Amino acid sequence: MLQAILGDLGSPPGRAKVVRTESVLEQHGRDFTYHAPHLPHAVVYPESAVEVQTIVQFAADHDIPLVPFGVGSSLEGHVIPIKGGISLDMSRMNRILEFRPGDFIVRVEPGVTRSQLNEAMQSSGLFFPVDPGADATIGGMTATNASGTNAVRYGAMRDNVKGLEVVLADGRLVRTGGMAVKSSAGYNLTGLFVGSEGTLGVITSITLKLQGIPETTVAARAVFPDIDAAGRAAVSIVGAVAIGRVELVDKLTIAAVNAYKGTHYEAQPTLFLEFAGSKVSVNQDVDLARELCFLEGCGQFLFESDSKARAQLWEARHSAAIALMARNPGKKMMTTDVCVPITELPGALFHARETMERYGFEGSILGHVGDGNYHAGFTIDPNNEKDLRALEAVNSEIVTYALAKGGTCTGEHGLGLGKGKYLEQEFGDEAVVLMRQLKQLLDPVGIMNPGKGVDFLNR
Amino acid sequence: MLQAILGDLGSPPGRAKVVRTESVLEQHGRDFTYHAPHLPHAVVYPESAVEVQTIVQFAADHDIPLVPFGVGSSLEGHVIPIKGGISLDMSRMNRILEFRPGDFIVRVEPGVTRSQLNEAMQSSGLFFPVDPGADATIGGMTATNASGTNAVRYGAMRDNVKGLEVVLADGRLVRTGGMAVKSSAGYNLTGLFVGSEGTLGVITSITLKLQGIPETTVAARAVFPDIDAAGRAAVSIVGAVAIGRVELVDKLTIAAVNAYKGTHYEAQPTLFLEFAGSKVSVNQDVDLARELCFLEGCGQFLFESDSKARAQLWEARHSAAIALMARNPGKKMMTTDVCVPITELPGALFHARETMERYGFEGSILGHVGDGNYHAGFTIDPNNEKDLRALEAVNSEIVTYALAKGGTCTGEHGLGLGKGKYLEQEFGDEAVVLMRQLKQLLDPVGIMNPGKGVDFLNR
Numbered sequence: 001m002l003q004a005i006l007g008d009l010g011s012p013p014g015r016a017k018v019v020r021t022e023s024v025l026e027q028h029g030r031d032f033t034y035h036a037p038h039l040p041h042a043v044v045y046p047e048s049a050v051e052v053q054t055i056v057q058f059a060a061d062h063d064i065p066l067v068p069f070g071v072g073s074s075l076e077g078h079v080i081p082i083k084g085g086i087s088l089d090m091s092r093m094n095r096i097l098e099f100r101p102g103d104f105i106v107r108v109e110p111g112v113t114r115s116q117l118n119e120a121m122q123s124s125g126l127f128f129p130v131d132p133g134a135d136a137t138i139g140g141m142t143a144t145n146a147s148g149t150n151a152v153r154y155g156a157m158r159d160n161v162k163g164l165e166v167v168l169a170d171g172r173l174v175r176t177g178g179m180a181v182k183s184s185a186g187y188n189l190t191g192l193f194v195g196s197e198g199t200l201g202v203i204t205s206i207t208l209k210l211q212g213i214p215e216t217t218v219a220a221r222a223v224f225p226d227i228d229a230a231g232r233a234a235v236s237i238v239g240a241v242a243i244g245r246v247e248l249v250d251k252l253t254i255a256a257v258n259a260y261k262g263t264h265y266e267a268q269p270t271l272f273l274e275f276a277g278s279k280v281s282v283n284q285d286v287d288l289a290r291e292l293c294f295l296e297g298c299g300q301f302l303f304e305s306d307s308k309a310r311a312q313l314w315e316a317r318h319s320a321a322i323a324l325m326a327r328n329p330g331k332k333m334m335t336t337d338v339c340v341p342i343t344e345l346p347g348a349l350f351h352a353r354e355t356m357e358r359y360g361f362e363g364s365i366l367g368h369v370g371d372g373n374y375h376a377g378f379t380i381d382p383n384n385e386k387d388l389r390a391l392e393a394v395n396s397e398i399v400t401y402a403l404a405k406g407g408t409c410t411g412e413h414g415l416g417l418g419k420g421k422y423l424e425q426e427f428g429d430e431a432v433v434l435m436r437q438l439k440q441l442l443d444p445v446g447i448m449n450p451g452k453g454v455d456f457l458n459r
Numbered sequence: 460m461l462q463a464i465l466g467d468l469g470s471p472p473g474r475a476k477v478v479r480t481e482s483v484l485e486q487h488g489r490d491f492t493y494h495a496p497h498l499p500h501a502v503v504y505p506e507s508a509v510e511v512q513t514i515v516q517f518a519a520d521h522d523i524p525l526v527p528f529g530v531g532s533s534l535e536g537h538v539i540p541i542k543g544g545i546s547l548d549m550s551r552m553n554r555i556l557e558f559r560p561g562d563f564i565v566r567v568e569p570g571v572t573r574s575q576l577n578e579a580m581q582s583s584g585l586f587f588p589v590d591p592g593a594d595a596t597i598g599g600m601t602a603t604n605a606s607g608t609n610a611v612r613y614g615a616m617r618d619n620v621k622g623l624e625v626v627l628a629d630g631r632l633v634r635t636g637g638m639a640v641k642s643s644a645g646y647n648l649t650g651l652f653v654g655s656e657g658t659l660g661v662i663t664s665i666t667l668k669l670q671g672i673p674e675t676t677v678a679a680r681a682v683f684p685d686i687d688a689a690g691r692a693a694v695s696i697v698g699a700v701a702i703g704r705v706e707l708v709d710k711l712t713i714a715a716v717n718a719y720k721g722t723h724y725e726a727q728p729t730l731f732l733e734f735a736g737s738k739v740s741v742n743q744d745v746d747l748a749r750e751l752c753f754l755e756g757c758g759q760f761l762f763e764s765d766s767k768a769r770a771q772l773w774e775a776r777h778s779a780a781i782a783l784m785a786r787n788p789g790k791k792m793m794t795t796d797v798c799v800p801i802t803e804l805p806g807a808l809f810h811a812r813e814t815m816e817r818y819g820f821e822g823s824i825l826g827h828v829g830d831g832n833y834h835a836g837f838t839i840d841p842n843n844e845k846d847l848r849a850l851e852a853v854n855s856e857i858v859t860y861a862l863a864k865g866g867t868c869t870g871e872h873g874l875g876l877g878k879g880k881y882l883e884q885e886f887g888d889e890a891v892v893l894m895r896q897l898k899q900l901l902d903p904v905g906i907m908n909p910g911k912g913v914d915f916l917n918r
Contacts, residue, residue, distance in 0.1 A: 102698065102802040145643040156641045158650070159618065174889045179865035180798040181830040182615045184604040184654050184873040186882055186913050187894045191617070191650030195643050212698075239561065239671075280739040339639040343561040371640040408642035415644060423645055430633045434901075435646045441900050442893075454645050 016055060017045040017092075028069055028079070028087035032325065034332045034382045034391075035077030035417045040067065040087035047092045049165060049173060049204035056202060057171040059086060059447050067449050068198045070140030071113065073132075075321075075335055076416025078144065078197055082451050082459065088202060090139050096120055097205060104210040105162065105179055110139020110203050117208075126210040129154035132412065133318040139203050144414035145195030149245045149317065152238065152370030153276070154211060156412065158194045163207035166193050166200075169443040177207060192438070197414050198449035200442045214276035217244070218286055219310040222293040223300040227269040227353065227365060231346045233296040234271060234369040238342055240292060241285045245274035246370040247317055248349075253324065253364040253377075257316045260323035265316070266300070271369075272317050274310075320366055321377065328379035336395050337419070338402035339373035339411030348402060352376045355397045359390055373411035400425070420456025475514060476504040476551075487528055487538070487546035491784065493791045493841045493850075494536030494876045499526065499546035506551045508624060508632060508663035515661060516630040518545060518906050526908050527657045529599030530572065532591075534780075534794055535875025537603065537656055541910050541918065547661060549598050555579055556664060563669040564621065564638055569598020569662050576667075585669040588613035591871065592777040598662050603873035604654030608704045608776065611697065611829030612735070613670060615871065617653045622666035625652050625659075628902040638666060651897070656873050657908035659901045673735035676703070677745055678769040681752040682759040686710075686728040686812065686824060690805045692755040693730060693828040697801055699751060700744045704733035705829040706776055707808075712783065712823040712836075716775045719782035724775070725759070730828075731776050733769075779825055780836065787838035795854050796878070797861035798832035798870030807861060811835045814856045818849055832870035859884070879915025 020042050030037035046052045059066045065085030072079050094111035101124045115135045132148035147156035163177025176189035224230040255267045275282045290301045304310045340348045356363045367374030399409045409422035424432050435454040451459045479501050489496035505511045518525045524544030531538050553570035560583045574594045591607035606615035622636025635648035683689040714726045734744045749760045763769045799807045815822045826833030858868045868881035883891045894913040910918045
């Protein structure tokens with residue numbers, strides 16, 4: 001039926017390009033996680049908000065599911081069209097619409113990627129700090145409330161999105177937020193759509209807050225005898241220093257990165273650190289952090305002083321997921337994403353390791369420990385039912401521990417297909433009922449990325 | 460009828476204290492602005508979330524309006540029960556529920572005041588930075604998304620509230636957010652209730668993010684020949700320095716403060732500045748800011764180096780509104796609260812002065828210019844219809860200018876009774892329709908602070 005509607009209309013809807021070739025459907029039907037792929041019926045490439053409105057109205061009229069697609073770097077199955085329908089590829093909406101350097105503001109279309117944005121602003125001395133590792137689109141990052149290595153200093157997407165334009169499920173275009181630094185005018189619609197995972201509407205423009213590039217940046221590696229010591233050092237540093245980045249990388253991940261990138265980092269639990277600010281304040285911060293690392297038994301504290309070595313360090317960190325996949329060709333990724341209050345981090349890391357050992361899985365541990373956010377990552381053959389069930393049990397134990405300590409089931413990846421089931425455990429029934437009421441209000445027909453996030457019961 | 464219901468039930472609802480004495484009703488029926496007072500039928504003092512639930516259910520059953528009340532320091536009529544009903548005085552819910560210094564987190568009841576909170580935390584080396592001037596309650600500050608002098612560095616309430624407990628209009632208790640630094644789990648209910656001005660539910664607990672007290676703090680006054688120069692200097696400073704506070708105070712306000720507080724500040728347009736951080740970085744920042752002030756014609760740059768002089772400076776700034784009222788006994792306050800992109804600030808200040816002169820009003824200009832947020836304040840006899848209409852025209856012209864420049868009608872006071880009419884002009888019809896749908900979803904009977912904020916048509 002759905003196929004027929006899309007087929008009959010030839011090149012629906014409106015003037016946007018429609019593609020149905022096998023390879024393109026496949027590319028839009030999977031991600032690199034363990035979640036089962038599912039093909040869309042068509043991939044549509046809108047070029048403007050008006051075209052998005054036409055497509056959404058068409059989808060609403062014919063009850064066709066719509067799944068926005070950026071670059072497909074989601075780690076929780078967000079882009080998989082589990083009920084078919086239209087994959088709405090936003091890559092042609094990639095213009096920088098307005099840049100106001102004096103106001104530290106830029107407005108972009110959702111298909112602009114993080115690196116595209118930062119390249120365009122390079123000569124201005126400004127940058128957009130949120131950095132999830134993948135060269136994701138700003139639209140995708142907004143939809144999942146992404147964060148990453150810089151969040152300890154600059155916050156997550158929700159802290160950096162000033163306003164949005166969103167096409168709702170009935171085709172209305174809503175403008176939220178604005179360009180003022182702050183506002184108390186009306187309900188905070190911007191914050192509601194940030195992190196809504198495509199389930200409340202299609203984002204068509206995003207106004208972002210920018211930052212000045214710091215005067216001085218210094219990166220360092222602190223090598224520890226064990227991961228618990230590294231975790232404790234991270235907690236001390238965050239309490240004492242305005243750190244730029246503090247990333248925990250375990251032995252397994254360092255070995256995988258060395259193999260994948262040709263680096264020669266010692267395969268020991270390591271903190272990757274970055275300090276930024278004025279020259280004097282950076283020097284002070286570095287001295288204090290180094291002392292705190294040594295107090296926790298750090299054996300080596302090595303500077304990556306020139307910009308090339310620094311770039312290499314962060315490229316290595318960012319390639320961790322891919323490096324782990326490369327070690328296990330043919331397998332797919334499953335990753336936890338809990339975030340706990342920072343003092344609970346050492347206990348959470350210990351519990352995660354103990355759980356993995358108890359189930360007999362070799363997993364990597366890495367993450368944005370300055371936020372209390374870490375990932376236990378596994379590669380898995382998704383056709384191996386037994387392993388899949390066992391790993392889901394590991395995932396579940398790690399989440400349950402984090403929630404008992406006041407944490408969250410997902411610090412930055414979003415609920416997607418894998419984490420929705422923990423929502424009641426995290427917030428209680430009443431909050432989830434309210435979230436479902438909001439979904440019902442904004443998408444009564446249920447065409448917006450059905451079955452994802454808050455809509456997890458609708459599979 | 461309403462009176463009868465409340466009367467018949469003797470001491471409704473539940474065990475909470477109910478007061479109906481004239482003086483208490485009057486105290487809860489007005490604020491110090493031009494908005495017309497209106498008495499509640501009763502003032503109820505809940506002592507727990509469960510009591511709030513009982514009261515809300517009682518109100519819902521009998522269709523009785525409910526208006527949460529903190530200390531009554533709102534500047535836009537939020538606490539005035541324009542339809543009578545119950546004024547819900549939260550002052551007895553003033554416990555600090557949980558303090559986790561290592562996680563930089565505290566959870567409080569809504570009746571805790573800002574100064575009570577900071578006194579309780581003093582020995583920990585931490586503080587809560589949002590500072591609207593008045594010693595408001597955390598509940599009231601949350602409900603209006605308050606900010607104030609520290610926002611240029613630490614953001615507004617929405618940036619600093621991690622989670623809430625809220626009693627909805629049907630008596631359900633909803634828990635939002637949590638204690639993790641960040642989360643991508645579900646819709647951002649916390650951000651929706653922050654700034655909802657009591658129209659979506661009654662806040663019964665608030666989890667706040669804390670900050671470490673900076674190593675060094677230095678305050679200074681920079682005196683300028685005219686207000687435009689002071690505004691331009693503020694813009695330059697914010698672009699170049701991680702300033703702690705930057706407040707613009709005009710001649711008229713300085714004169715009023717001197718009279719009210721017995722200070723001897725020169726009655727000239729002045730920036731009140733605060734620098735905070737490590738000793739070396741503060742010294743660098745001070746040097747740069749001073750240079751930028753001199754470039755704009757600053758005649759004197761004076762340090763308030765000891766903590767007593769510094770406290771006096773900020774106390775003077777905070778008493779500005781009261782000092783202006785004291786100059787005009789018997790009159791009430793009307794204040795604009797626009798916030799514009801920072802580069803638009805000098806033009807907005809010029810326009811505001813020109814508008815006031817054109818209408819023949821003497822108004823004070825002061826504000827948090829580091830955010831592009833300033834207030835044009837007037838004292839007025841609210842019974843003088845002609846003046847009232849003329850001042851509303853001034854207010855309206857200032858708002859219209861700000862909106863045309865990408866700003867907001869209210870940077871920090873909230874919509875309350877006075878600013879709701881600008882909502883469509885600011886966001887467009889579609890966003891306001893969506894806001895009204897949210898109000899309808901969460902408060903279908905319309906008992907939650909009716910006629911305020913987004914609900915402005917319901918007068």
